[in-house]
Amino acid sequence: MTKPVIAVTMGDPAGIGPEITVGSLDKKEIYDICTPVVVGNADILEKMLPVKKADLKINRINNVSEAVGQYGTIDVIHLGELKGYELGKVNGECGQAAFDYIKHAVELCQSNQAQAMATAPINKESLKAAEVPYIGHTEMLAGFADIADPLTMFEVLNMRIFFLTRHLSLKDAIGQMTKERVHDYLIRCDEALKKLGVEDRKFAVAGLNPHSGENGLFGYEEVDEIRPGIELAKADGIDVVGPVPADSVFYQALNGRYDAVLSLYHDQGHIAAKMTDFHRTISITNGLPFLRTSVDHGTAFDIAGEGLASSVSMEESIKLAAKYAPHFANA
Template sequence: MKPIIAVTMGDPAGIGPEITLGSLNKKEIYDICTPVVIGNARVLESLFEVKEVDLKINLIEKTSEAKGEYGTIDLIDFPDLPEYEFGQVNAANGSAAFEYIKYAAELCQSNEAQAMATAPINKESLKAAKVPYIGHTEMLAGVAKIDDPLTMFEVRNMRIFFLTRHLSLKDAIGQMTKERVHDYLVRCDAALQKLGVENRTFAVAGLNPHSGENGLFGTEEMDEIKPGIELAQKSGIDAVGPVPADSVFFQALNGRYDAVLSLYHDQGHIAAKMTDFHRTISITNGLPFLRTSVDHGTAFDIAGQGIASSVSMEESIKLAAKYAPHFVGQE
């Protein structure tokens, strides 16, 4: 039986609606799952002509009513959206985007959907709406009442976890403790196991040039990172490092490691997006449900023009469908 994937439309003023349409205009999506969009019918319909799609909307109230047929968008409609303009920060849009995400999470928690795939949201619109979260990961952690979920990127056959996320580099370095490295490696291993990955091998990226060269270029590797890896090894985790960051991602891409633990935001983002920007997909692990996402923003500068590529959204939905059978039913 095909999994039901809750697809959130994202910020109505961004490219989320049009990449959602672009994705659901592909038959291969319906071959592997039943996508159910959480969003606004008026916004989506306004883009039919711009996107040149021959689709129709089937309004439903629950996922069991979905037809799951190519050519039809099964939509749970949130109609209460004031007038807006594409490409503009708007509190109402930020509030609406948050509501779509909350509802999709509820569908997953009640097993009315087996995973969720999310289109981009805008941090300024969220702030204008006084939404108390900076992004998807924090939002979903709050909704699910989970502390510090794990972010993982997947692109081609490379997986990247992140020890720290939205912090300045100075603050991120302060969180690179041996205890945190140990804890993350243990949880990353559990996350991959939950996704059905066997014989899991990890590499931890180095922080300093050449991983510090035994203290010549910094001592963080000696003082905290390597001791954290050693603690993880004692816990039964197959982990090595720190491996210099200028080579570890290339090695992972070529099959040497099943995953890399990136120490800070841009370290892993650059590696993934240089490999394939449009096919870099984010997975939030550590939640009681599976969530995948595009890893780009709302692109207000091109929103509503019909020119945004839907490849990332397509890949996000496909990845949700791929991992959902491994995830559903597990504690």
């Protein structure tokens, strides 16, 4: 079988993205399952080789067809020079560069030169300084693909978590927990897992209130909105249970009872995933015409360039992209 090409964006040049990119590609097992092609700045990656004690060669290429695709060589599509670059500093030039890397990786995926993309962290302040009209990766990808509301899914070990709401205050998030939204998301989550090759899909919806509200004793959101949304999804053939109290549903999913959990708000699912294994919590953006995986941590400006950043998340992100790319392409 032909190995999938994974476009790897190196993230904000001033953060830990370049070094964890180098660290992840200093692993032979990555090249056993895919052909990684970095989209970024070859000069900065070269500077990170001694930082990560990596005995590797940088191969500057113009397109995917020139990639060597073998362990020992990092194939890099080099996009432009950086003049105001300084490690650990918010910089508009770096924000623009990070944006350009993502845009180019999307173009590789849309033209089928790459079968998936794996992204290193970007910095929201640097994006703002560059006047990039997006706050983060998900919003950029949605804009490039003209998709209104992509799905975020975390995978860690054998647990998958979808998110009904993302970057909202808890008060505003609760206002979004309508039966219509729960119903719609369960349908879309089922479609997303099907596209990733998951069969016989069983879902659980996390509860909002303690003990899922105890039938109104501790709140009526489950009674009025969440459970009715679940029932609508069941009527459409979705295998789903809930709401299941949030203090147990993630443990149950981790032990194989469910294929995925629909988390109702940002921190509910983030805490569950990152307490399970912080470095192996990988984000997948579903609902796009291409597959994207990502580390779920920031640019860590305070330690950038010091060789302290673990590359495990980046490695896992690339591996997950390689794992799902064949299923996604055939969906």
